[in-house]
Amino acid sequence: MCQLLGLNCATPTDATFSFTGFCQRGGATDHHADGWGIAFFEGKGLRLFIDHESAAASPVAAFLRGYPLKSRNIIAHVRKATVGEVCLENAHPFTRELWGRHWVFAHNGDLKDYHPKLHSHFLPVGSTDSERAFCWLMQELAKSHASVPSVAELTLTLRELVPQISRLGTFNFLLSNGDALWAHCSTKLHWLIRQHPFQAATLMDEDWTVDFADINQAGDRVAVIVTTPLTRNEQWAAFAPGELKVFVDGQPVG
Amino acid sequence: MCQLLGLNCATPTDATFSFTGFCQRGGATDHHADGWGIAFFEGKGLRLFIDHESAAASPVAAFLRGYPLKSRNIIAHVRKATVGEVCLENAHPFTRELWGRHWVFAHNGDLKDYHPKLHSHFLPVGSTDSERAFCWLMQELAKSHASVPSVAELTLTLRELVPQISRLGTFNFLLSNGDALWAHCSTKLHWLIRQHPFQAATLMDEDWTVDFADINQAGDRVAVIVTTPLTRNEQWAAFAPGELKVFVDGQPVG
Numbered sequence: 218m219c220q221l222l223g224l225n226c227a228t229p230t231d232a233t234f235s236f237t238g239f240c241q242r243g244g245a246t247d248h249h250a251d252g253w254g255i256a257f258f259e260g261k262g263l264r265l266f267i268d269h270e271s272a273a274a275s276p277v278a279a280f281l282r283g284y285p286l287k288s289r290n291i292i293a294h295v296r297k298a299t300v301g302e303v304c305l306e307n308a309h310p311f312t313r314e315l316w317g318r319h320w321v322f323a324h325n326g327d328l329k330d331y332h333p334k335l336h337s338h339f340l341p342v343g344s345t346d347s348e349r350a351f352c353w354l355m356q357e358l359a360k361s362h363a364s365v366p367s368v369a370e371l372t373l374t375l376r377e378l379v380p381q382i383s384r385l386g387t388f389n390f391l392l393s394n395g396d397a398l399w400a401h402c403s404t405k406l407h408w409l410i411r412q413h414p415f416q417a418a419t420l421m422d423e424d425w426t427v428d429f430a431d432i433n434q435a436g437d438r439v440a441v442i443v444t445t446p447l448t449r450n451e452q453w454a455a456f457a458p459g460e461l462k463v464f465v466d467g468q469p470v471g
Numbered sequence: 472m473c474q475l476l477g478l479n480c481a482t483p484t485d486a487t488f489s490f491t492g493f494c495q496r497g498g499a500t501d502h503h504a505d506g507w508g509i510a511f512f513e514g515k516g517l518r519l520f521i522d523h524e525s526a527a528a529s530p531v532a533a534f535l536r537g538y539p540l541k542s543r544n545i546i547a548h549v550r551k552a553t554v555g556e557v558c559l560e561n562a563h564p565f566t567r568e569l570w571g572r573h574w575v576f577a578h579n580g581d582l583k584d585y586h587p588k589l590h591s592h593f594l595p596v597g598s599t600d601s602e603r604a605f606c607w608l609m610q611e612l613a614k615s616h617a618s619v620p621s622v623a624e625l626t627l628t629l630r631e632l633v634p635q636i637s638r639l640g641t642f643n644f645l646l647s648n649g650d651a652l653w654a655h656c657s658t659k660l661h662w663l664i665r666q667h668p669f670q671a672a673t674l675m676d677e678d679w680t681v682d683f684a685d686i687n688q689a690g691d692r693v694a695v696i697v698t699t700p701l702t703r704n705e706q707w708a709a710f711a712p713g714e715l716k717v718f719v720d721g722q723p724v725g
Contacts, residue, residue, distance in 0.1 A: 262559025280534045304518025317594035340571035
C-alpha cells in the first residue's frame, strides 16, 4: 500500500512541513520506498516531480524540501509497488489534459486484475492498475461533459463513476484540476483544516515543530488530506469508507 | 524568439554540459528570460521541469546543473515571450499522452493569429500559439494512425502535416516520444554528432571545456540539436529552411 498527501489551500501555501514528514514514510520510517511524486498547481500551470528512488533518499525530494513551491493544490504520493514494476512511468501522481486543463491523480490501494475498457484517447503509459483507473475516470468524465463543468457538477459525476471502480478493490485516491481537490476513501484517509487561530504542530515522523501562527495570515486556510495523520498534536478526522469529499479554498464543500 | 536544445543519444547521457551553456541564454548572455523548461525521457517515463523564472536565475535549473539526469531523449527551451503572457502554463516543453506514450514538444518562432480547428481531445491549457500547434499536430497524428506507428511512418505523416503549419509563420520545433527526436527548421537550427573518437569542446556562453573522450565510452553517440551553436570548437551543421530531420540512437535516420 502507498501513502497519499493532498493540500487544498485558500492562498498559495508551501507544503514543506507536511512534505518533509511525508517523505520520511518513503523509505525511512516506513517501507514505501518504490518511488514518489508530487504535483503543484500554479494557476492552470502544473509542476510535476516524480522519481523512482525512495522519497527519503531522493536528491529531487531533498531539493524540494529546501525550495518551497507555493501552490493552492498539491498532491503527493510515496509508492510501495504492488502492481507494476518500479520505473518512472509507474510513479504517481499521473497527469492528463482534459478540456484544456491539467488533471492530476494519485492512488493508494489495489485493483487487482482491473482492465477497464479504454476505448477512447486516454491510455496508460505504465503498467499500474492506478493509471488504468485514472484513464477510465478521464474517459468517462470526457463522455459526461462537453467542456469543463462546475466543481459541483464534476462532483456529481464522480459520485456516479467512483463506485464502479471502488467495488472492485481498494480505491483511496486524490484528484485535482487546480480548482478543487477530490478525495475518496475506500479504507483509510484522514483530513484536517488549518486556519485562524493557527496553532503549533509536531511531525510524527521527524522531530520538527512548526507554529503555524508565526507563518500564516488571517486569510490563510489549508485542508490537509493524508493516509495516516502526519502530526501528533492536531485533531485528524477519519474519512468514512466510501466517502468522497471535495475541497475548495481550503475547506470541504461537498 | 526562443531557443531550443535537443539531445538524442545511443546510451543514457547527461546533458549537464550543454544545458549549462544553454541556461546562460535564459537571461544572462541572451535575453530569453521569460521562463524555461527541460524534459527527460527515461524509457517510456518522463520527467518535465518547467519554470517561469529565467533559466540563468532559476533554483530548479541550478539544481539540475548539479544533479545530472541521464536520458536518451532530452528537449529544453528558454523562452522570450512573444505570444502569451509569462506564466507556468505557457512554459515549454509541452506534453501530451497519445497511444499510451508521452509526447514532448518545444517551439521557437511565431505563428501569429494561428487558431487551428481543434475539434478533438487535445486542447491548449495556456495561451501560446506553440501549444495550439502542438495540439493540432497531436490531433492530426491521432487521426492518421490507430496505434503507435513506426518512426518511419510517423516521419512520413509529419512531412505531410508540418508544412500546413510552417507556411503560416516561423516553426522551428523539437518533438519526441522517447523513441526518436524530430527536429524541424523554418529559419534557424543547428546540429552535430558527438561520437568516437570524442574530442574536447568549449562552451560559447561560459568558460567551460569538457573533453568528451574522458567521459564517454566507445558505444556512446549523441546528436545535439540547438538554435545557435553551443560550442566554439566543434563543427555545427545548419539545417536548411523547411528541413525535417529525425534522430534515433544519436544519429539522423531521415
